[in-house]
Amino acid sequence: MTVTAPKGFRAAGVPAGLKAVAGALDVALVINDGPDTTAAAVFTGNRIKAAPVLWSQQVLKGGIVRAVILNSGGANACTGPAGFQDTHATAERTAAVLSGRASRFPVGAGDVAVCSTGLIGERLPMPKLLAGVDAAARALSRDGGAAAAQAIMTTDTVAKTAVHGGQGFTVGGMAKGAGMLAPGLATMLVVLTTDAVADATTLDTALRLATAVTFDRIDSDGCMSTNDTVLLMASGASGIEPTPYELAEAVTAVCADLARQLIADAEGATKEIAIEVTGADTAADAVEVGRSIARNNLVKTAFFGNDPNWGRILAAIGTTSAQFEPDQVDVAINGVWICKGGAAGEDRSKVDLSGRAVTVTVELHAGIEAATIWTNDLSMGYVHENSAYSS
Amino acid sequence: MTVTAPKGFRAAGVPAGLKAVAGALDVALVINDGPDTTAAAVFTGNRIKAAPVLWSQQVLKGGIVRAVILNSGGANACTGPAGFQDTHATAERTAAVLSGRASRFPVGAGDVAVCSTGLIGERLPMPKLLAGVDAAARALSRDGGAAAAQAIMTTDTVAKTAVHGGQGFTVGGMAKGAGMLAPGLATMLVVLTTDAVADATTLDTALRLATAVTFDRIDSDGCMSTNDTVLLMASGASGIEPTPYELAEAVTAVCADLARQLIADAEGATKEIAIEVTGADTAADAVEVGRSIARNNLVKTAFFGNDPNWGRILAAIGTTSAQFEPDQVDVAINGVWICKGGAAGEDRSKVDLSGRAVTVTVELHAGIEAATIWTNDLSMGYVHENSAYSS
Structure with a gap:
């Protein structure tokens, strides 16, 4: 219909x-x-x-x-x-x-x-x-x-x-x-x-x-x-x-x-990634942080490789102008808080990335605003599809 | 030494x-x-x-x-x-x-x-x-x-x-x-x-x-x-x-x-790409335009595929706040002006992308400032290297 x-x-x-x-x-x-x-x-x-x-x-x-x-x-x-x-x-x-x-x-x-x-x-x-x-x-x-x-x-x-x-x-x-x-x-x-x-x-x-x-x-x-x-x-x-x-x-x-x-249905994607940013000072901050992660090729390739690489996520957050203190940021991947206070938290081996759906949660501890950005991983398929064919 | x-x-x-x-x-x-x-x-x-x-x-x-x-x-x-x-x-x-x-x-x-x-x-x-x-x-x-x-x-x-x-x-x-x-x-x-x-x-x-x-x-x-x-x-x-x-x-x-x-020596790269932006109103404009092209994954995958895809380059330029008129932008790849006045120019089949060195020239016709940004293509090797190993 x-x-x-x-x-x-x-x-x-x-x-x-x-x-x-x-x-x-x-x-x-x-x-x-x-x-x-x-x-x-x-x-x-x-x-x-x-x-x-x-x-x-x-x-x-x-x-x-x-x-x-x-x-x-x-x-x-x-x-x-x-x-x-x-x-x-x-x-x-x-x-x-x-x-x-x-x-x-x-x-x-x-x-x-x-x-x-x-x-x-x-x-x-x-x-x-x-x-x-x-x-x-x-x-x-x-x-x-x-x-x-x-x-x-x-x-x-x-x-x-x-x-x-x-x-x-x-x-x-x-x-x-x-x-x-x-x-x-x-x-x-x-x-x-x-x-x-x-x-x-x-x-x-x-x-x-x-x-x-x-x-x-x-x-x-x-x-x-x-x-x-x-x-x-x-x-x-x-x-x-x-x-x-x-x-x-x-x-x-x-x-x-x-x-x-x-x-x-994004080209070549093997993951659908929801990036939930919470505890932001403003909604704009939450969107900026979410987008910086969504656009980071090293984060995206890590997810393609089923690697819960929270260090790359922090490096992406650090490029924004959002309100936050580096030593207060928490990051969870699929519910496991592998980064607490800007440093290593729970054991990364606890993170299960075998499925297609991934949720990244970033708690900035800077306020009460939140936003979710959706993105994909960066895969061999994406590179193939966009290098082999004009569009 | x-x-x-x-x-x-x-x-x-x-x-x-x-x-x-x-x-x-x-x-x-x-x-x-x-x-x-x-x-x-x-x-x-x-x-x-x-x-x-x-x-x-x-x-x-x-x-x-x-x-x-x-x-x-x-x-x-x-x-x-x-x-x-x-x-x-x-x-x-x-x-x-x-x-x-x-x-x-x-x-x-x-x-x-x-x-x-x-x-x-x-x-x-x-x-x-x-x-x-x-x-x-x-x-x-x-x-x-x-x-x-x-x-x-x-x-x-x-x-x-x-x-x-x-x-x-x-x-x-x-x-x-x-x-x-x-x-x-x-x-x-x-x-x-x-x-x-x-x-x-x-x-x-x-x-x-x-x-x-x-x-x-x-x-x-x-x-x-x-x-x-x-x-x-x-x-x-x-x-x-x-x-x-x-x-x-x-x-x-x-x-x-x-x-x-x-x-x-960038990870997985098969091309070294110089993006020369000329005719910019300010040097900052030239850098912004060059960087927008350097960071565009569709441009980067196109170069990996030896595809002189000037349309993707224009789409990248269009995301900037630089001074330019869309119908006045010229783009050359390895010296062939395949885009003139924001539309198709010389035949794209004239562009030789078989080598490792690529030069993209963007003439904005908005001033006299210029800047060159260097980047790489986005290759299977980059995705492999950054998905298979933590860093």
Whole structure:
């Protein structure tokens, strides 16, 4: 179900020949049949933004999105003015074909968001893509969400979808992302839908609250992409207007679910690592400490080797500006406090790292704030996947 | 030769049983026979500092260092008050044995710098280490520099030494460091000696100028260590007092030589990558851009795979706060301008990445400042070395 779980949405995923594998789904379309068409989005913090990000940022200024067209097989990033024209043409074609037949309302290109993912620096094969837009419009259906989620996959090994039911309304979502997973949005495309009634401002608030504690706190490889987009569209078809808090809660639940799926499917990863930082002076301190550990290649390779190397964790913490005293930091790995007061604690041989799930707990003894960052190990598989193939 | 190339220094490297390999040299001693004993040092920026760093910082406050005792086989980091006592005892023993026989002057523990490198979080085997101090003092000689350079190696595959001759004076040096190579000092121990006449302030200025453009600009794996120390000692034995500029130039030459040797021997590396950033608004911008590329795992794995992936380089640049316009950035790899104006330029198949040396040139078109950062690729070997062994 995914993005088509909430009432008022149709979706499709079709093969357009953009991916090397024949017949692979690579163009997705999600349309909001209303009655409302409010929307909000957050985009990559990278200053090198792909053409579809630049386009969609303009679209979202109006707070209205009628449809989003997505493609894998090419990021359309670093493609110059010609690449932007390609995005524009894609939105125009989507608007035209929806207005012509598939939509209950006329659709303008300015109401169509565009997302692309794949190799940076190459132009998209536009004839194929535009034919894909036509095919996707023909294939739109109330249960097209699963195909859409498949069509946005790149190095993902599984499609990622989530649904959360609120009081009388539903939030659904799909996500892609397996490499370039990092800060201020892991590299990814996410489309969220809801049949709740909510204006664009309420949606924006809910989405920012949700992403700040979910996608912004996963950091698989420290690399921020040029194409990250998280789009939330509301149809109002349930007729229910939740409180802003209820809405934010439901959107956060879906984002958290999708974020965990991204970490679980990260390129080459053999571990899913939750870094819980407690006793921080501020939440920002907790996030900074968690992220410094998540990005430390020596920590990450140690986990790949099942080595509970708390010394490398301390060395990572020491690079931050967070409030703490070096001789008061405690560190546990999977519940064993192997570092107490900045020095050796319990016997490291007690730590069981045989499983895929790892929890690192860092107690700073500097306050009462906390945050959890999710990351992966740095494996042979990661190096292989990112050295053997362009992306 | 190395640290014993300048007049007024003796050194030794002896086996003390700290390393797992029987007979491996692991304790080094360098003594300044004067007539001067001025010194300066820079230390790790990591807030988690090893006991020998905390000790040596105190020693250097006086601007006098008579001797430095170094050990591999254990970092004595995150070892609490007991670890600090171990460092203190090491300095005391060194002072005592030198005063007793090997030195021409009485030596106080407060004039002995201490450096340690190896696994974090474990206590040093003090009986072995103290016996090693005695043995090193007995072995001191005018040509002990080579053995000292060997004794500080950890995962280094070759000893690193350098000598530079000034006008009537000489600067010599030795270095160790192969992993945890990063910012604000790559992880390493470096001892520099000179027979120039210079007061502690002049030495400090020369050393900071030199490290800022050498060790501070190598960034192999983004991981900053707890033990980094660069120590410069002057004997004045040449009788020559160079200008501050001449001295800084000679010290910089030795540091640059050693820095390149560190990058050449980085763990698992198959490429030595110079990232030249030109056309920057400020030197700080150039360094920030260079470092963002040097630390990007997707860029680093691409180079391991001989893939001239300029898109990943642009994505890395986009994460910085440097002054630039996305549509004006040019990127060359080994002289081929594969990215012009933020989009595809020359054919990427023209780039030859078969060799070990790689030069990335980034022209920001935002000013006239420039900087070069040196780094390595991220290889299977790096992951293997850092996952299979603790450090």
